[in-house]
Amino acid sequence: MQTGHIPLGRRAYDVLVDFDCLPRLGSVLRERALAQDNVAVITSPRIGGLYYESVEAGLREAGFRHVGRWDLPDGEESKNLARFSEAVEWLARFTPDPAIRPAVVALGGGVVGDLAGFAAASFRRGIPYVQAPTTLLAAVDSSVGGKTAVNLPEGKNLVGAFYQPRLVYVDLSTLETLEVRELRSGCAEVIKYGAALDADLFRFLEQSIEDLLALDREALTRVVTRCIELKADVVRRDEREEKRVRVCLNFGHTLGHAIEKASDRRLRHGECVAVGMLAAAHISVELGLCSAQIPQRLEALIRRAGLPAAAEGLDMAHVMEFVKHDKKFVTGANRFVVLRGIGQWQEYEGVPEELVREAAGSVLV
Numbered sequence: 001m002q003t004g005h006i007p008l009g010r011r012a013y014d015v016l017v018d019f020d021c022l023p024r025l026g027s028v029l030r031e032r033a034l035a036q037d038n039v040a041v042i043t044s045p046r047i048g049g050l051y052y053e054s055v056e057a058g059l060r061e062a063g064f065r066h067v068g069r070w071d072l073p074d075g076e077e078s079k080n081l082a083r084f085s086e087a088v089e090w091l092a093r094f095t096p097d098p099a100i101r102p103a104v105v106a107l108g109g110g111v112v113g114d115l116a117g118f119a120a121a122s123f124r125r126g127i128p129y130v131q132a133p134t135t136l137l138a139a140v141d142s143s144v145g146g147k148t149a150v151n152l153p154e155g156k157n158l159v160g161a162f163y164q165p166r167l168v169y170v171d172l173s174t175l176e177t178l179e180v181r182e183l184r185s186g187c188a189e190v191i192k193y194g195a196a197l198d199a200d201l202f203r204f205l206e207q208s209i210e211d212l213l214a215l216d217r218e219a220l221t222r223v224v225t226r227c228i229e230l231k232a233d234v235v236r237r238d239e240r241e242e243k244r245v246r247v248c249l250n251f252g253h254t255l256g257h258a259i260e261k262a263s264d265r266r267l268r269h270g271e272c273v274a275v276g277m278l279a280a281a282h283i284s285v286e287l288g289l290c291s292a293q294i295p296q297r298l299e300a301l302i303r304r305a306g307l308p309a310a311a312e313g314l315d316m317a318h319v320m321e322f323v324k325h326d327k328k329f330v331t332g333a334n335r336f337v338v339l340r341g342i343g344q345w346q347e348y349e350g351v352p353e354e355l356v357r358e359a360a361g362s363v364l365v
């Protein structure tokens with residue numbers, strides 16, 4: 001089992017990464033005294049159907065007397081306030097005794113993790129929770145760092161909290177049941193880490209992206225643990241996104257989010273990030289910050305990962321409208337995460353609108 005650590009003082013926690021380890025989650029919670037008698041597993045019909053039984057058996061074997069399951073319906077549209085209410089009301093019924101503190105296990109992808117984390121953050125002003133991510137995106141990104149949220153009709157992730165889990169417990173064998181499109185989408189975030197933060201990781205992906213997609217254990221372990229280390233370092237330096245460090249994780253996301261919205265959920269998040277990274281790389285070249293070789297390497301890797309290098313059938317005006325409303329745009333001047341080279345990100349304020357339009361045009365077909 002690989003162990004990572006998120007060093008946040010009193011809120012510090014470990015990230016454990018292994019294969020076939022969900023049945024042992026109960027004993028790990030017991031050994032680390034992370035839960036008392038009541039363990040509330042928040043999952044979804046699909047993910048719970050695949051993995052809840054083994055988690056539950058392990059929890060019971062470890063002596064947890066009161067174990068329960070609540071399902072969030074699958075899909076981003078479930079990440080809302082109504083479902084959040086249902087989750088906390090269920091927690092209230094699950095543990096009515098105020099003397100007992102339940103712990104939450106979030107078993108699922110980013111949708112389950114974000115809502116379950118926010119439920120744990122707010123139920124009785126905060127109860128302990130553990131992230132058990134089951135998608136590549138959740139393993140390398142959303143499960144680590146303590147951002148929890150639900151969506152409003154007015155926008156994504158508008159209601160939430162920074163609330164760190166007590167443990168992140170990654171069973172990489174769960175990725176075997178993930179649809180290949182989801183796996184590829186998660187790969188976009190992995191490529192993002194390499195492109196923005198780590199040239200060695202990027203080179204490793206250039207050598208081994210096919211192994212990663214084939215879920216080769218060595219490649220997968222190496223890549224996931226490295227991404228978690230990178231995220232840990234970013235979170236350590238800027239836990240609450242106040243120091244303009246955590247913004248590096250937004251590489252590819254400014255145009256990516258706009259494309260995601262304009263596509264009306266037809267495209268996966270990671271697919272939009274892939275396209276957004278190419279647009280941001282284009283901007284970087286045009287600003288004279290990096291050589292034209294950088295977007296070429298990025299595009300080659302994105303294509304090998306089975307991700308799109310352009311988005312089809314979207315209206316440019318529509319995309320530009322969403323770009324302008326993106327929360328990463330501060331009043332007056334926009335801010336983009338750009339590259340000076342592979343693994344070298346920088347925030348750039350005031351990219352000329354004409355150049356943003358041109359970059360968007362270069363990835364819309």
Ligand SMILES: NC(=O)c1ccc[n+]([C@@H]2O[C@H](COP(=O)([O-])OP(=O)(O)OC[C@H]3O[C@@H](n4cnc5c(N)ncnc54)[C@H](O)[C@@H]3O)[C@@H](O)[C@H]2O)c1
Nearest residue numbers: 046074109110111112134135137138141142147174177178
């Ligand atoms: N908190 C953060 O820091 C952070 C960071 C990035 C993204 N996010 C959020 O994460 C969410 C996206 O997460 P996601 O990409 O994991 O999507 P997801 O949670 O919707 O999961 C994708 C699909 O895969 C299915 N699935 C999950 N694990 C499976 C498995 N092991 N086998 C079979 N099917 C499985 C799910 O049921 C779902 O249909 C978004 O809501 C986004 O806002 C949060």
Ligand SMILES: [Zn+2]
Nearest residue numbers: 189253269273
């Ligand atoms: Zn993302």
